[in-house]
Amino acid sequence: MAFGGKTVLASVSLDIAPGSVVALLGANGAGKSTLIKILSGVRTDHGGQVLVSGEPAALQSPLAARRLGIQTVHQRIGEGIVPGLSVAENLVFEELAQRRGNPFLDGRRLLARAREIQSALDLGWSDALLRQDVTELGISDRQLLILARALATRPRLLILDEPTSALSAAEAERLFALVERMRDDGIAVLYVSHRLGEIDALADRLVVLRDGRLTQDQARPFDWDRALRAMLAQEQGAGTARPTDGNGGTGDVAVSLRGVPLLPGSAPQDLDIRAGEVTGVVGLLGAGKTELARGLFGAEPFTEGVVELDGEPFRPRRPADAIRRGVHLVPEDRHADALIPGWSLARNISLPFLRSLSKAGLVSHAKEDRQGRDTIERLGIVARDEHSTVEQLSGGNQQKVVVGRWLAESPRVLILDEPFRGVDIGARRDIGRRARALAADGSAVVVLSADVDEVLEVADRVVVLAAGEIRLDAYGEDAERDRVIQTLSASV
Known part of the structure; x- marks a missing residue:
């Protein structure tokens, strides 16, 4: 089927x-x-x-x-x-x-x-x-x-x-x-x-x-x-090579969490997210990864602990607060939380940044269309043009639109929650390349997924979450597939 x-x-x-x-x-x-x-x-x-x-x-x-x-x-x-x-x-x-x-x-x-x-x-x-x-x-x-x-x-x-x-x-x-x-x-x-x-x-x-x-x-x-x-896990040899150009934990800390419970009743967690690398967070449903993403974005604010962004207090009460500080989220459910049916590709992309595209309260459609065209070219979106509605695109290209939206204005921190869900291998690799390129330019990128291979394909560092707790935090050879899976299985 x-x-x-x-x-x-x-x-x-x-x-x-x-x-x-x-x-x-x-x-x-x-x-x-x-x-x-x-x-x-x-x-x-x-x-x-x-x-x-x-x-x-x-x-x-x-x-x-x-x-x-x-x-x-x-x-x-x-x-x-x-x-x-x-x-x-x-x-x-x-x-x-x-x-x-x-x-x-x-x-x-x-x-x-x-x-x-x-x-x-x-x-x-x-x-x-x-x-x-x-x-x-x-x-x-x-x-x-x-x-x-x-x-x-x-x-x-x-x-x-x-x-x-x-x-x-x-x-x-x-x-x-x-x-x-x-x-x-x-x-x-x-x-x-x-x-x-x-x-x-x-x-x-x-x-x-x-x-x-x-x-x-x-x-x-x-x-x-x-x-x-x-x-x-794929069969041995089936995956792509691990990234090798991350900073290995020596980059500047972009986001710092101290004493933050990710789930109700779970133990407080400490986590640093560094600029210049892709941090991959692996966890099954209920592990706390979506709560981590939404908390950082202000969609479901953390109720305890201390969070800092570039050394300054960071407690967004709503997504607009996070966006102003350069923290962007590609949400888990693109249909419910990211795309507006009936709107064009360009308009969906411009939505969070209308202020920068406006003058005297009026949106410049020329700027909006140019931003849409740039996103099509940058992410290789297959669409007739920037005026195509999102319903006319395949699932993989819809996901590229959502990712491209948050790349339209360079983020300090980009969080991608299940970014490869429902997309083919080509779209998955295109999105992965954009995440790597953004990290290479100095942003902090967080990729959250339940799929081990998706994370290993793109991340410099792997964090394993289970029941709201960090069970593994490792780079390079210390984050090989076998160890990640063993950590997950040990949480049963």
Whole structure:
């Protein structure tokens, strides 16, 4: 199965037995989301076959999948609730949607059914809360609502996609107990998570996807070193040469962090980010790397510790504060946080710097267009011209637009959070070259990624994060692939 010329799944065969918990592990872009969409009836153009209880199943829609006993709790919580309806109505929503002349339109019967559904998770919500609009629930309670609704159907297969991402430790423990109970009741569970400790505690079996292929299938006890190699590392000799022109830790400190917790409840961390080199930060989901990036950019300000930029206090309360000091961020999700649909390439690039392109409050479109043309040429963006809308570009070229935006005015610090996600090898190398060139000109560059090889390809220095803590900080030979992966596996 391929999208835009890129193979996302290649002859994947996977059996999930009743009463088992199978963990699915893979880096970003490995094909996990596509596999989930096939099983849940969202994607039908795959050319493969799905068997349910040994019989071919036509999963032509999410409703068809649910009727066959396949329930999916997706990672994006907002897609699972209906604003404007009450908590109770959301709990019974699937039953409401599938019945005509619905008896649940009787408020008392609807409330009684909602109580039954929430009891599966022992939520203990009061009738007053059940009558509230669902948007009044916090994000963790919304996650629990979606889980309770999925369990109300007694599924054959329950797919949980990063189910603890919005849960507290106590709520996660409640979920783990529920997963174990489902296994005992004969329900099959496909558990998708980057949190290795959860997988180690819950799963009977572990499968790994990389580049759309199943690269590992293990039963307990798991060999985490082998699993992480299958997930993150290319074969020996497959990667590109490591950069050799960094300053090896002797450059000026651009950013200094002292006593800064990266995650709630995690230990305070110290970190220096130096000018003239690319610092690569490796970590899986929940490691704290996105929190580091957003904290430095002022999108989610640090609440404790001391941060300095070029020896001066640096506590941005909003991104505009960081931009004024020359700290730029290429965010993890380019669609949600970086690009404006319908706008031209030139306008998307100029957005953070309109003041420098304006006179008397009026934007100079000539300057804006020239900046767009310069970015196209500098990063090799494939586009008709600077007036092309971002939707007309490929994923890799969209990412180049986002990177090019923050290079339009030379930054003191450039932070790239998962900059290679969803881009081909050509775009990946173009972006990597620009990051190296910027560091060579004296800027501090930080590249954050869950993919070991992506970081090793571009970074002078490698920092490994796990659970909000720095587990490795090394240059050159001390940051070889084996040591990075061993550090990650030791954090399980």
